[in-house]
Amino acid sequence: MDEARVLLEVKDLQAWYGESHILHGVDFRVREGEVVTLLGRNGAGKTTTLKSVMGMIGKRTGSVQFDGQQTIGMTSDRIAHLGLAICPEERGIFASLNVMENLMLPPQVRPGGLPVEQIFELFPNLKERISSQGTKLSGGEQQMLAIGRILRTGARLLMLDEPTEGLAPVIIQQIGRTIARLKQEGFTILLVEQNFRFASTVADRFYVMEHGRVIDAFANADLDANMGKLHEYLGV
Amino acid sequence: MFNISTQALFAQLLVGLINGSFYALLSLGLAVIFGMLNIINFAHGALYMMGAFCAYFLLNVLGINYWMALILAPLLIGFLGVVLERTMLQRLAGLDHLYGLLLTFGLALIIQGLFQNYFGSSGLPYAIPQQLTGGQNLGFMFLPNYRAWVVIFSLTICLATWFAIEKTKLGAYLRAATENPTLVRAFGVNVPRMITLTYGFGVGLAALAGVLSAPINQVRPLMGADLIIVVFAVVVIGGMGSIMGSIVTGFALGILEGLTKYFYPEASNTVVFVIMAIVLMVKPNGLFGRA
Numbered sequence: 384m385d386e387a388r389v390l391l392e393v394k395d396l397q398a399w400y401g402e403s404h405i406l407h408g409v410d411f412r413v414r415e416g417e418v419v420t421l422l423g424r425n426g427a428g429k430t431t432t433l434k435s436v437m438g439m440i441g442k443r444t445g446s447v448q449f450d451g452q453q454t455i456g457m458t459s460d461r462i463a464h465l466g467l468a469i470c471p472e473e474r475g476i477f478a479s480l481n482v483m484e485n486l487m488l489p490p491q492v493r494p495g496g497l498p499v500e501q502i503f504e505l506f507p508n509l510k511e512r513i514s515s516q517g518t519k520l521s522g523g524e525q526q527m528l529a530i531g532r533i534l535r536t537g538a539r540l541l542m543l544d545e546p547t548e549g550l551a552p553v554i555i556q557q558i559g560r561t562i563a564r565l566k567q568e569g570f571t572i573l574l575v576e577q578n579f580r581f582a583s584t585v586a587d588r589f590y591v592m593e594h595g596r597v598i599d600a601f602a603n604a605d606l607d608a609n610m611g612k613l614h615e616y617l618g619v
Numbered sequence: 620m621f622n623i624s625t626q627a628l629f630a631q632l633l634v635g636l637i638n639g640s641f642y643a644l645l646s647l648g649l650a651v652i653f654g655m656l657n658i659i660n661f662a663h664g665a666l667y668m669m670g671a672f673c674a675y676f677l678l679n680v681l682g683i684n685y686w687m688a689l690i691l692a693p694l695l696i697g698f699l700g701v702v703l704e705r706t707m708l709q710r711l712a713g714l715d716h717l718y719g720l721l722l723t724f725g726l727a728l729i730i731q732g733l734f735q736n737y738f739g740s741s742g743l744p745y746a747i748p749q750q751l752t753g754g755q756n757l758g759f760m761f762l763p764n765y766r767a768w769v770v771i772f773s774l775t776i777c778l779a780t781w782f783a784i785e786k787t788k789l790g791a792y793l794r795a796a797t798e799n800p801t802l803v804r805a806f807g808v809n810v811p812r813m814i815t816l817t818y819g820f821g822v823g824l825a826a827l828a829g830v831l832s833a834p835i836n837q838v839r840p841l842m843g844a845d846l847i848i849v850v851f852a853v854v855v856i857g858g859m860g861s862i863m864g865s866i867v868t869g870f871a872l873g874i875l876e877g878l879t880k881y882f883y884p885e886a887s888n889t890v891v892f893v894i895m896a897i898v899l900m901v902k903p904n905g906l907f908g909r910a
């Protein structure tokens with residue numbers, strides 16, 4: 384694993400919402416083919432970190448290198464074309480688009496995305512509801528749609544923000560299997576999770592965030608040894 | 620006696636349909652612009668007037684005919700719209716509606732003032748293109764060819780615009796960006812460029828309506844100012860931002876106005892505003908508006 388190329392390298396990333404300074408110097412890296420999870424309490428800055436990497440935050444400083452290329456000064460549409468894609472925490476399904484339109488919305492940014500047939504294989508529910516209004520789907524189906532639509536585009540780094548939030552256990556399992564399958568297909572995944580029991584079934588490594596900083600990191604193999612600390616960090 | 624009054628009825632219905640064609644084209648443009656830019660484009664009437672003047676100059680200065688003007692004027696005035704968006708409106712992104720409203724209202728006053736200064740308030744004539752002169756005797760009424768053309772052409776443009784927005788891939792980008800521009804941009808779509816082009820398109824529709832109206836009404840600096848007040852009432856009744864709503868409401872209110880002119884002429888200038896007041900009380904978001 385250690386020889387794999389670093390795909391995403393974040394150094395001293397700071398970000399602001401208007402006047403409020405939210406990220407105070409975030410550092411982490413994601414290697415090609417890894418599943419890396421950001422853990423942390425509510426408000427620690429996990430979502431802000433993903434959005435900053437994607438260029439969706441007005442003001443950010445520091446360094447975000449993707450595949451060796453500095454992206455801190457780029458707009459989000461340009462960053463997307465480098466091969467990054469986000470599945471936002473609120474899912475972002477469009478009410479004025481049907482399921483198929485939602486699925487086909489993100490433009491192809493590079494060659495090599497999954498064919499639509501394969502996405503329907505991963506999420507058979509979507510195929511049955513192709514002409515429903517996007518927001519008429521159940522929460523689980525909307526989550527599948529939100530993940531499915533970024534698999535087509537050729538993006539290599541997928542950022543998934545709490546994909547299991549508020550979902551039933553069977554659906555969480557299905558999403559877990561999907562993430563494992565995507566890893567096999569060669570996708571690199573940066574996951575945000577509150578549910579570290581779920582995260583531990585899919586992640587290679589963890590970073591823990593607090594107050595807009597990364598305060599700890601460990602590999603999945605060392606999870607048991609770190610359990611005490613983790614309970615303290617997450618307050619569970 | 621009966622014959623004369625049915626003829627008068629149909630004549631008023633035709634006037635209503637013609638007015639409805641302009642209401643629909645203009646309110647459609649306003650709806651498209653409002654959806655993407657969140658701006659109530661008060662300059663719409665002035666840009667409509669510029670479309671008519673553009674046709675006038677193309678013909679009288681460059682000898683370019685009506686049919687070419689129908690293509691060129693929307694492109695030229697649409698390009699002016701692109702410049703306005705890039706240099707001014709873009710700076711208002713994210714601010715309250717009120718700023719866009721004030722800016723476009725100011726622009727309308729400046730544009731109209733300049734034209735009035737140079738051309739006075741009286742109208743300049745624009746001849747009906749020779750292919751569309753004359754008319755058809757339908758038995759119950761005489762239908763001038765040019766008027767029939769205006770109704771059919773406007774309806775076609777309106778429906779084509781509806782189709783493009785509701786049924787195509789480009790339209791899906793537009794609808795999605797109306798809901799969540801940040802996310803659409805993060806998927807790799809150049810949303811700012813799309814917003815600029817949308818404004819240009821809406822302005823182009825206004826200019827197109829201006830060219831269409833040049834042979835019917837004369838070309839006057841205040842032609843848009845008079846019309847746009849009714850169009851805003853149409854937009855309020857239909858509901859801001861609904862594409863089909865603006866088309867249907869535009870035609871329906873034009874026809875209703877025509878009928879009123881026949882049955883109760885005293886109310887023909889106010890009927891639209893009375894309906895607006897009633898709709899505002901019953902459905903504040905308009906007949907087709909989303910909450």
Ligand SMILES: Nc1ncnc2c1ncn2[C@@H]1O[C@H](COP(=O)(O)OP(=O)(O)OP(=O)(O)O)[C@@H](O)[C@H]1O
Binds near residue numbers: 403
């Ligand atoms: N749009 C915003 N404007 C201002 N402050 C914001 C905004 N969004 C988030 N914040 C603040 O930024 C901080 C970090 O929020 P963020 O959403 O990144 O946390 P998170 O780790 O994703 O939390 P959660 O687990 O609840 O999703 C919080 O204090 C939050 O209140």
Ligand SMILES: [Mg+2]
Binds near residue numbers: 429431
């Ligand atoms: Mg979050």
